[in-house]
Amino acid sequence: MGWNLDKKRPLCPQICEQICVLIAKGELKPGERLMSVRDVAVSASVNPNTVQKSFEQLEQRGVIYSKRGSGWYVSETETTAEGVRGELIRSKTAAYIRDMMALGLSKEDIQKYVKEFNHE
Amino acid sequence: MSEILRCENLTKRFGQTIALDGLSLLVGSGKIIGLLGPNGAGKTTLIKIACGLLTPTSGNVYIEGEKPGVRSKSIVSYLPDVEHLYHWMTVEQIVLMFRDFYEDFRPDLAYEMLARLGIDRKARLKTLSKGNKEKMSLILVMSRNAKLYVLDEPIAGVDPATRDYIISTILNNYNPDSSVLISTHLISDIETVLDEVIFIKDGRTVLHGSVDWIRQQYGKSVDELFREVFAW
Amino acid sequence: MVGKLMKYDFMSFFRLLLPVQLIIIGIAAINRIIQIFESSDTSAYHIAFVSSIVLLVISCLVALVMTVVIAIVRFYQGLYSKEGYLSHTLPVTPAQHILSKLLVSVIFEIGTVFSIFLALNVALGGEVALELYKAGFFLFGKAFGLYHVHVILFIIELVLGLLTQAATFLLTLYFCISIGQLANRRKILLAFGVFFGLYVAVQILLTIFIILGIALSSNPGWLDFLERIVDWASKHLIAWIHIIAWISIILNAVIGFVFFLVSKTIMTKRLNLN
Numbered sequence: 223m224g225w226n227l228d229k230k231r232p233l234c235p236q237i238c239e240q241i242c243v244l245i246a247k248g249e250l251k252p253g254e255r256l257m258s259v260r261d262v263a264v265s266a267s268v269n270p271n272t273v274q275k276s277f278e279q280l281e282q283r284g285v286i287y288s289k290r291g292s293g294w295y296v297s298e299t300e301t302t303a304e305g306v307r308g309e310l311i312r313s314k315t316a317a318y319i320r321d322m323m324a325l326g327l328s329k330e331d332i333q334k335y336v337k338e339f340n341h342e
Numbered sequence: 343m344s345e346i347l348r349c350e351n352l353t354k355r356f357g358q359t360i361a362l363d364g365l366s367l368l369v370g371s372g373k374i375i376g377l378l379g380p381n382g383a384g385k386t387t388l389i390k391i392a393c394g395l396l397t398p399t400s401g402n403v404y405i406e407g408e409k410p411g412v413r414s415k416s417i418v419s420y421l422p423d424v425e426h427l428y429h430w431m432t433v434e435q436i437v438l439m440f441r442d443f444y445e446d447f448r449p450d451l452a453y454e455m456l457a458r459l460g461i462d463r464k465a466r467l468k469t470l471s472k473g474n475k476e477k478m479s480l481i482l483v484m485s486r487n488a489k490l491y492v493l494d495e496p497i498a499g500v501d502p503a504t505r506d507y508i509i510s511t512i513l514n515n516y517n518p519d520s521s522v523l524i525s526t527h528l529i530s531d532i533e534t535v536l537d538e539v540i541f542i543k544d545g546r547t548v549l550h551g552s553v554d555w556i557r558q559q560y561g562k563s564v565d566e567l568f569r570e571v572f573a574w
Numbered sequence: 575m576v577g578k579l580m581k582y583d584f585m586s587f588f589r590l591l592l593p594v595q596l597i598i599i600g601i602a603a604i605n606r607i608i609q610i611f612e613s614s615d616t617s618a619y620h621i622a623f624v625s626s627i628v629l630l631v632i633s634c635l636v637a638l639v640m641t642v643v644i645a646i647v648r649f650y651q652g653l654y655s656k657e658g659y660l661s662h663t664l665p666v667t668p669a670q671h672i673l674s675k676l677l678v679s680v681i682f683e684i685g686t687v688f689s690i691f692l693a694l695n696v697a698l699g700g701e702v703a704l705e706l707y708k709a710g711f712f713l714f715g716k717a718f719g720l721y722h723v724h725v726i727l728f729i730i731e732l733v734l735g736l737l738t739q740a741a742t743f744l745l746t747l748y749f750c751i752s753i754g755q756l757a758n759r760r761k762i763l764l765a766f767g768v769f770f771g772l773y774v775a776v777q778i779l780l781t782i783f784i785i786l787g788i789a790l791s792s793n794p795g796w797l798d799f800l801e802r803i804v805d806w807a808s809k810h811l812i813a814w815i816h817i818i819a820w821i822s823i824i825l826n827a828v829i830g831f832v833f834f835l836v837s838k839t840i841m842t843k844r845l846n847l848n
Contacts, residue, residue, distance in 0.1 A: 227534060229530070229533060229534065229557075229563035229564070229565065230557060230561060230562055230563045230566070231557055231561075232554040232557045232558055233534060233553075233554065233557075234554060260513065260514065263513050263535075264510045264513045264514055266534070267506070267509055267510070267513075267534050267535055268534050268535060269374055269534070269535050269536060269537050269553075270513065270518065271372070271373070271374075271537050272537075272554070356758055357758060390847065393663055394662060394663070394845075395658070395659065395662055395663070395845055395847050396845060396846065396847065397843055397844055397845060412665045412666065412667055413665070415663050415664065415665040415666075416665035418663070420659075420663045422659040424656045424659060425656060426656050426657065426658075426659035426660045427660060428582075428586070428657055428660065430586060430589065431585075435585070439582055442578045442581075443578065443664045443665060443666070444664075444665070
């Protein structure tokens with residue numbers, strides 16, 4: 223898969239987010255095995271310790287879990303994908319609204335722009 | 343985190359020139375560390391002292407608590423910035439030589455990587471292309487199960503495909519309990535693989551910190567910060 | 575570890591020196607073939623014969639010089655050039671490096687002498703060589719009859735003397751090269767300078783000894799001492815030769831060892847690769 227990382231921000235949260243996107247889109251199914259830490263590190267050209275830390279953070283959030291000696295798996299709870307998706311939508315929307323408000327737009331203005339926005 | 347490399351007040355003069363000026367640093371295990379600095383900052387001098395190829399004018403260097411010597415050389419895997427392999431040997435001879443001298447060398451791994459590159463075992467080293475010579479050196483260095491890998495400018499002057507090959511070879515083969523010290527002045531190419539960076543300038547450490555800390559603290563990539571620190 | 579180092583030093587010497595040794599044996603073979611036409615007794619034969627002999631002698635000398643040159647080049651390249659980056663990061667001590675280079679160089683000097691011996695045998699042909707061997711054994715037998723076991727001791731002393739001489743010569747060159755690499759530039763020039771300086775120093779020392787000897791000759795006590803030595807030596811000639819032989823062997827060994835220690839210390843404390 224293609225990784226798109228911004229070198230200006232810490233890499234750990236970015237890796238977490240991109241894995242969450244894969245789960246939310248259903249590209250990674252519940253119970254499916256993730257790439258190994260080393261494989262992610264090599265494919266994204268990222269430090270293995272950073273990948274390890276990201277995986278551990280996702281584990282704390284209950285998104286993935288580790289099996290001793292066999293690697294990392296997407297959590298099998300039914301609602302995982304949905305939860306991750308909801309969280310992504312919330313945080314992305316919040317970020318968008320924050321940026322727009324910084325430009326001086328009101329909530330109504332933003333709704334108007336979103337409605338009129340032509341998605342080609 | 344246990345200590346692998348420690349430098350105390352290292353100074354190295356070449357006649358009138360001061361290459362290292364009281365440099366101190368500490369490198370722990372399990373990390374990939376970038377040794378960053380412009381040309382002439384003292385990166386290569388520091389590395390050569392750590393590998394026992396130069397003697398400091400004053401100050402001390404310790405590898406796992408011992409001064410450079412037979413023991414340190416058996417646990418440090420060094421890639422110099424010059425073509426150091428005995429050019430008159432064949433690929434197979436140099437692999438066997440590494441096996442003879444380094445107990446931590448894994449010849450099977452080296453042969454496997456060489457085969458993937460299509461490098462013939464019977465070829466003489468001097469007949470290899472420049473790119474293949476560099477890859478060959480890296481393969482030998484990374485085929486060791488060393489405690490400390492010291493790579494001096496591994497990505498200088500190589501094309502992007504070779505650079506990717508080099509980075510993935512390092513990530514795929516280094517021993518996670520050990521540390522990798524990579525010197526370079528091409529930071530943006532390599533900064534995502536680093537845990538820590540050490541900026542050196544005029545023979546001194548000017549900054550030493552974790553990469554994510556730098557990104558959080560400054561809101562900048564390491565490359566941008568580097569350009570600021572070394573702007574003149 | 576010295577054994578492992580020697581294995582790879584041997585390889586590097588072998589590929590450089592094998593051609594040289596094959597060439598002298600080849601030239602000897604050519605000379606032998608020319609001799610087949612001896613009966614023709616034409617001027618063309620004489621020219622060919624003499625020139626091949628000259629060629630053989632020159633090539634033998636060249637082979638001897640080449641062996642020393644390659645010993646020097648391999649020492650410098652292997653330990654003080656780019657190859658030094660690998661050599662000095664092997665888990666091996668400087669003393670082991672020097673010892674390996676020295677032993678392999680001496681082995682190849684013996685090898686070159688042996689090749690020359692072989693080449694001369696080829697050039698002379700079976701019958702002449704056989705006659706020479708017979709003469710040699712005859713002389714040895716005569717000498718053995720006269721001096722008994724001392725002949726064998728003399729031969730042992732001669733061989734030991736030649737070996738220590740060769741080793742000390744190489745160690746002297748290693749010393750010069752090691753001093754030379756201390757410079758940040760013009761390392762080889764400095765090495766030559768050191769070699770020349772050593773030569774001059776030895777000459778000066780010898781001159782001082784001679785002058786001292788002459789100066790002392792006016793002293794009756796000294797003259798008396800010399801006279802007694804000469805007297806003793808003429809009565810115990812065999813013992814005298816043994817003493818001289820062992821003094822020179824030990825002196826050479828001591829000088830060689832000092833040079834070895836200096837080179838080793840430079841490699842340990844003052845390595846200056848660039």
